[in-house]
Amino acid sequence: MSVLVVGSLALDSIETPFGSVHDAIGGSATYISVAASYFVNPIRIVGVVGGDFPSSAITFLEERKVDIDGLQVIKDGKTFRWSGRYRYDLNERDTLSTDLNVFEKFDPEIPEKYRKTRCVCLGNIDPVLQLKVLDQMDNPRLVVCDTMNYWIDRKKADLQKTLKRINILILNDSEARLLSQEPNLIKAGRVIRSMGPRVVIIKKGEHGALLLTDQMTFSAPAYPMENIFDPTGAGDSFAGGFVGWLARTDDTSEENLKRAVIYGSTLASFCVEKFSVDGLKDLTYLRIQDRFREFRELSRFEDL
Amino acid sequence: MSVLVVGSLALDSIETPFGSVHDAIGGSATYISVAASYFVNPIRIVGVVGGDFPSSAITFLEERKVDIDGLQVIKDGKTFRWSGRYRYDLNERDTLSTDLNVFEKFDPEIPEKYRKTRCVCLGNIDPVLQLKVLDQMDNPRLVVCDTMNYWIDRKKADLQKTLKRINILILNDSEARLLSQEPNLIKAGRVIRSMGPRVVIIKKGEHGALLLTDQMTFSAPAYPMENIFDPTGAGDSFAGGFVGWLARTDDTSEENLKRAVIYGSTLASFCVEKFSVDGLKDLTYLRIQDRFREFRELSRFEDL
Numbered sequence: 001m002s003v004l005v006v007g008s009l010a011l012d013s014i015e016t017p018f019g020s021v022h023d024a025i026g027g028s029a030t031y032i033s034v035a036a037s038y039f040v041n042p043i044r045i046v047g048v049v050g051g052d053f054p055s056s057a058i059t060f061l062e063e064r065k066v067d068i069d070g071l072q073v074i075k076d077g078k079t080f081r082w083s084g085r086y087r088y089d090l091n092e093r094d095t096l097s098t099d100l101n102v103f104e105k106f107d108p109e110i111p112e113k114y115r116k117t118r119c120v121c122l123g124n125i126d127p128v129l130q131l132k133v134l135d136q137m138d139n140p141r142l143v144v145c146d147t148m149n150y151w152i153d154r155k156k157a158d159l160q161k162t163l164k165r166i167n168i169l170i171l172n173d174s175e176a177r178l179l180s181q182e183p184n185l186i187k188a189g190r191v192i193r194s195m196g197p198r199v200v201i202i203k204k205g206e207h208g209a210l211l212l213t214d215q216m217t218f219s220a221p222a223y224p225m226e227n228i229f230d231p232t233g234a235g236d237s238f239a240g241g242f243v244g245w246l247a248r249t250d251d252t253s254e255e256n257l258k259r260a261v262i263y264g265s266t267l268a269s270f271c272v273e274k275f276s277v278d279g280l281k282d283l284t285y286l287r288i289q290d291r292f293r294e295f296r297e298l299s300r301f302e303d304l
Numbered sequence: 305m306s307v308l309v310v311g312s313l314a315l316d317s318i319e320t321p322f323g324s325v326h327d328a329i330g331g332s333a334t335y336i337s338v339a340a341s342y343f344v345n346p347i348r349i350v351g352v353v354g355g356d357f358p359s360s361a362i363t364f365l366e367e368r369k370v371d372i373d374g375l376q377v378i379k380d381g382k383t384f385r386w387s388g389r390y391r392y393d394l395n396e397r398d399t400l401s402t403d404l405n406v407f408e409k410f411d412p413e414i415p416e417k418y419r420k421t422r423c424v425c426l427g428n429i430d431p432v433l434q435l436k437v438l439d440q441m442d443n444p445r446l447v448v449c450d451t452m453n454y455w456i457d458r459k460k461a462d463l464q465k466t467l468k469r470i471n472i473l474i475l476n477d478s479e480a481r482l483l484s485q486e487p488n489l490i491k492a493g494r495v496i497r498s499m500g501p502r503v504v505i506i507k508k509g510e511h512g513a514l515l516l517t518d519q520m521t522f523s524a525p526a527y528p529m530e531n532i533f534d535p536t537g538a539g540d541s542f543a544g545g546f547v548g549w550l551a552r553t554d555d556t557s558e559e560n561l562k563r564a565v566i567y568g569s570t571l572a573s574f575c576v577e578k579f580s581v582d583g584l585k586d587l588t589y590l591r592i593q594d595r596f597r598e599f600r601e602l603s604r605f606e607d608l
Contacts, residue, residue: 217528
């Protein structure tokens with residue numbers, strides 16, 4: 001099953017206690033596409049960049065068999081830029097600057113040949129744009145969606161329209177509490193499912209993730225990371241690994257959703273080991289499967 | 305294998321968003337003993353209470369087959385009292401008052417007949433007293449120890465002496481960071497293990513627990529609680545379930561340590577469902593095993 005990814009492409013400048021990078025490739029659509037590309041191809045990406053988006057980045061996407069025909073390049077515009085600094089424990093970050101540039105007027109236009117794509121992954125963008133994407137699609141079988149506190153605070157009504165049209169929502173614990181107005185995450189998941197998505201995934205950073213459906217609660221462990229270099233893109237890599245696995249297997253049974261959460265966690269764990277998308281370069285399906293099995297060892301126990 | 309438990313016995317006054325109790329039975333030794341009593345008996349308790357400790361509490365301990373011959377009763381003294389209030393999300397609490405009373409001069413004296421007990425569980429008390437207990441014991445096979453930020457801040461040198469003489473330390477995430485001066489929990493576990501205990505268990509509240517040994521990291525899920533009535537005693541119930549299982553099975557292999565962490569989590573989950581020790585009353589081994597299996601379902605996933 002092919003995957004359509006819609007979201008941002010950016011140039012990030014990041015400082016962590018371990019170093020810094022300037023104008024490195026980033027953006028939700030970038031991380032999602034690259035992570036998903038290890039499971040299925042081609043990945044179809046829709047987004048916008050300026051004339052300054054480096055050709056090396058385009059080459060990298062093409063090497064990962066990401067179809068960039070839906071990528072709008074505005075030659076005399078500048079690419080979306082974000083800069084941020086992580087504090088010493090890497091759990092908190094300060095945004096230093098956000099320059100939307102060409103992303104400010106992003107209007108996702110889905111190429112004709114993409115419209116029958118069966119699996120859609122909506123990166124964290126304005127829910128109004130997420131709806132516009134869905135309006136152009138021809139009855140997708142699976143819609144996975146990400147969002148963030150910014151949209152929950154400012155565009156809740158639009159977000160709720162989006163939620164009615166998606167199958168799976170991925171968000172983090174503070175976003176889940178904000179959206180549901182409920183501190184207990186199990187209850188929060190139920191409130192959010194009542195807004196539309198059949199499945200809710202709540203990411204808890206260093207504490208793993210929860211997968212919540214009507215029938216089941218699944219608690220996925222976090223990989224025991226000792227050296228997180230750069231948390232940027234971890235959430236998007238999670239979404240990419242998750243959706244990539246579901247598209248590869250074309251199976252949304254509860255047992256397979258669990259595996260997808262672990263593959264998402266696996267890709268996120270690779271992502272944070274290096275700066276920018278470097279942690280997602282040069283992976284192999286074999287290495288990914290090895291780490292999947294490490295996750296299994298990490299949480300496995302047997303009755304006596 | 306019998307278990308010796310040393311710690312506090314208290315009368316707690318607790319307010320939560322769901323109600324309040326006044327002078328309810330509490331204290332680390334109480335929760336540990338009652339939780340462990342579902343796995344092995346008798347449990348031998350050493351602690352101190354005043355003449356005001358209710359006879360119903362004594363009867364309850366006796367019914368749970370807790371041997372109270374080591375319980376000092378100071379007839380003209382008052383029992384240790386604690387009162388606290390939990391905030392609406394139950395993750396934070398404010399101590400309203402602490403009256404040590406007879407506990408202030410507690411000097412644990414281990415009855416002769418207890419000294420050969422093979423398994424010792426040191427509740428959260430002054431590390432100087434924990435050392436005094438160990439000095440009186442005749443070569444215990446397994447020593448499990450709890451502590452808290454108060455002792456890490458004020459008695460670190462004494463605590464480090466204790467750590468050299470125990471096998472397993474149980475503490476929560478903020479205490480692990482404080483003791484190790486390391487924000488990353490995996491690294492914190494390694495630092496703490498270098499202080500003495502072969503095994504470190506880091507409890508993470510609603511995020512489960514980590515079991516860290518030389519060879520292995522095990523991530524235990526949290527039970528998906530929707531209705532936590534009173535978190536008081538959860539940590540001690542964890543310790544009791546953990547040590548009770550190890551004593552019952554007389555097996556400290558890594559596979560069995562994992563099970564013990566799940567039994568600890570199981571007893572903690574029962575504890576918080578009601579006020580005071582009420583959640584630990586009227587359990588059966590069958591109900592405990594059913595919940596153990598729920599923990600298994602919660603975290604189990606299989607390769608395709």
